[in-house]
Amino acid sequence: xxxxxxxxxxxxxxxxxxxxxxxxxxxxxxxxxxxxxxxxxxxxxxxxxxxxxxxxxxxxxxxxxxxxxxxxxxxxxxxxxxxxxxxxxxxxxxxxxxxxxxxxxxxxxxxxxxxxxxxxxxxxxxxxxxxxxxxxxxxxxxxxxxxxxxxxxxxxxxxxxxxxxxxxxxxxxxxxxxxxxxxxxxxxxxxxxxxxxxxxxxxxxxxxxxxxxxxxxxxxxxxxxxxxxxxxxxxxxxxxxxxxxxxxxxxxxxxxxxxxxxxxxxxxxxxxxxxxxxxxxxxxxxxxxxxxxxxxxxxxxxxxxxxxxxxxxxxxxxxxxxxxxxxxxxxxxxxxxxxxxxxxxxxxxxxxxxx
Amino acid sequence: xxxxxxxxxxxxxxxxxxxxxxxxxxxxxxxxxxxxxxxxxxxxxxxxxxxxxxxxxxxxxxxxxxxxxxxxxxxxxxxxxxxxxxxxxxxxxxxxxxxxxxxxxxxxxxxxxxxxxxxxxxxxxxxxxxxxxxxxxxxxxxxxxxxxxxxxxxxxxxxxxxxxxxxxxxxxxxxxxxxxxxxxxxxxxxxxxxxxxxxxxxxxxxxxxxxxxxxxxxxxxxxxxxxxxxxxxxxxxxxxxxxxxxxxxxxxxxxxxxxxxxxxxxxxxxxxxxxxxxxxxxxxxxxxxxxxxxxxx
Numbered sequence: 068x069x070x071x072x073x074x075x076x077x078x079x080x081x082x083x084x085x086x087x088x089x090x091x092x093x094x095x096x097x098x099x100x101x102x103x104x105x106x107x108x109x110x111x112x113x114x115x116x117x118x119x120x121x122x123x124x125x126x127x128x129x130x131x132x133x134x135x136x137x138x139x140x141x142x143x144x145x146x147x148x149x150x151x152x153x154x155x156x157x158x159x160x161x162x163x164x165x166x167x168x169x170x171x172x173x174x175x176x177x178x179x180x181x182x183x184x185x186x187x188x189x190x191x192x193x194x195x196x197x198x199x200x201x202x203x204x205x206x207x208x209x210x211x212x213x214x215x216x217x218x219x220x221x222x223x224x225x226x227x228x229x230x231x232x233x234x235x236x237x238x239x240x241x242x243x244x245x246x247x248x249x250x251x252x253x254x255x256x257x258x259x260x261x262x263x264x265x266x267x268x269x270x271x272x273x274x275x276x277x278x279x280x281x282x283x284x285x286x287x288x289x290x291x292x293x294x295x296x297x298x299x300x301x302x303x304x305x306x307x308x309x310x311x312x313x314x315x316x317x318x319x320x321x322x323x324x325x326x327x328x329x330x331x332x333x334x335x336x337x338x339x340x341x342x343x344x345x346x347x348x349x350x351x352x353x354x355x356x357x358x359x360x361x362x363x364x365x366x367x368x369x370x371x372x373x374x375x376x377x378x379x380x381x382x383x384x385x386x387x388x389x390x391x392x393x394x395x396x397x398x399x400x401x402x403x404x405x406x407x408x409x410x411x412x413x414x415x416x417x418x419x420x421x422x
Numbered sequence: 423x424x425x426x427x428x429x430x431x432x433x434x435x436x437x438x439x440x441x442x443x444x445x446x447x448x449x450x451x452x453x454x455x456x457x458x459x460x461x462x463x464x465x466x467x468x469x470x471x472x473x474x475x476x477x478x479x480x481x482x483x484x485x486x487x488x489x490x491x492x493x494x495x496x497x498x499x500x501x502x503x504x505x506x507x508x509x510x511x512x513x514x515x516x517x518x519x520x521x522x523x524x525x526x527x528x529x530x531x532x533x534x535x536x537x538x539x540x541x542x543x544x545x546x547x548x549x550x551x552x553x554x555x556x557x558x559x560x561x562x563x564x565x566x567x568x569x570x571x572x573x574x575x576x577x578x579x580x581x582x583x584x585x586x587x588x589x590x591x592x593x594x595x596x597x598x599x600x601x602x603x604x605x606x607x608x609x610x611x612x613x614x615x616x617x618x619x620x621x622x623x624x625x626x627x628x629x630x631x632x633x634x635x636x637x638x639x640x641x642x643x644x645x646x647x648x649x650x651x652x653x654x655x656x657x658x659x660x661x662x663x664x665x666x667x668x669x670x671x672x673x674x675x676x677x678x679x680x681x682x683x684x685x686x687x688x689x690x691x692x693x694x695x696x697x698x699x700x701x702x703x704x705x706x707x708x709x710x711x712x713x714x715x716x717x718x719x
Contacts, residue, residue, distance in 0.1 A: 118613075118617050119616075119617075120613050120616070120617070139616070140613070140616040140617050141616050141617070141618075141619040141620060141621060143617075144619075145617060146617065146618075147614070147617045149610050149613070149614060151608070151610050153608070153610040153611050153613065153614035155611060155614075155628075155629065156611075156633070157632045157633060166615070166618055166620070166628070167618040167619060169628075170618055170619040170620045170621075170624060171619065214614075214618070218618075218619075
């Protein structure tokens, strides 16, 4: 198994574009690490730097403490699943999966057994003589994964492998992939823009934006203790409620007096915002009053938008309730906020607020 | 009840408009293509007095010059197209690589193909001339020949000269068509192969060539049909000579028809050539559809 390390890595395209800006991170043996971020954040470029398909402009990439910057993709012993799957259209499934073994000049009978066992594992044994064009999206994806697994590499790179699947299949494959990559014991780096996927699958998440790594941490840490507003907003579905703390009068409508005092002190240093996850707002208890403006049923839960009037402005928050609660748009409601779970941002960076 | 017309009233105007647009092409085609074609076939089956005869065909099929022309045409086509495809493929691979000034080179590269054949053939004639042409003398000065060779008046050398000139002109054309085929291959397939550990030659063998087969067949067909009808290049460079060493079918037909004024023999030879081409097209199309099935994506 491989350890991977990025040391002060930069990737520039031309004069203006910095796709990867001073990336430093470490992936331990057997870890499942996700690079997460919106499109254009540099996560795919990072993956291509690891594969050797793009070259770093600056900095070092190390595998098992050896610098690999100068190695070509074929010398790195890395397997990659492309977002487009990149199946060879003129070869059938067997030939597609066999290519990495043929490159290594493995004997025909060995190739046959290896491809056979991989196909069995992925449930595509009956498709071996089909061409990629005769496969469904999910089947193509399995072939692409089979091609990556077949040579038992030490490092797997997966570039948005679920992005081209429909929602139901995506959910199913998410679980299957997680189980699969745990069982094959390889170090895995997974790129996605889907925060749910990242939270569900990873041991560790690297959140990126505009080429800059925002935060590295376990899924729970990313979700509960985001380092800044970007991470807090990007991770979590439905999105976190953000309220700007403008004046004490407004805040005192929502929070206890000790919090309000602390927040007020903070506003001298810059823009203060408060993040409230929807699940931390409790409906029906408490002394904050508002009106229901929108109800979005989400199966077991309802996502309820509540508008409440502060002294100087009206704010809107979203919260979860069970679908057994009778509620309709226009209802007057009261709610409370779990103050221990609040997130505070000073100039977009998260800060701790006592009180 | 009034009788209903086959064409509804509101469509009559439309029909007339369509007729108006199509008519010029039909007239042009009839006068300049269909009529000469029919006339040619008719000529090939008639005597001077207008009676039916197979004698024109008997005459050419038993003449040595017809079979020699056939042989020259076939060998010229096979050799020149093979060379052009091979060199064209290499150039296409080169031009597909990323390097500084690629766009400029691609443009310059096309110039030989853009030149009218008669003009480039005149240029080659100058280059190959024995008495003052640079090419024979260069070979002599470089000690590659004992004396400046007579390119255009030695049978084998004349044949080679024509192949050289033809290759010079059409390599860019082949390269261009093949380059289009190369660029249609998705980049991520190459990236996948590289990550899988494949080297340059493995990629060429397992990816580039199989995926290029449709483009190769189209290029081959174009080039082969063009080469088969070669006329202007030969006519300017050697006029079919020395002797009949470079007398391909097209110049042979011209010679029969307009130099010897044996119109009926020329007509019969044209019909024979049309049959050759028909056979060729059938062969190409059957292999194409067979390979198409094999390599369809």
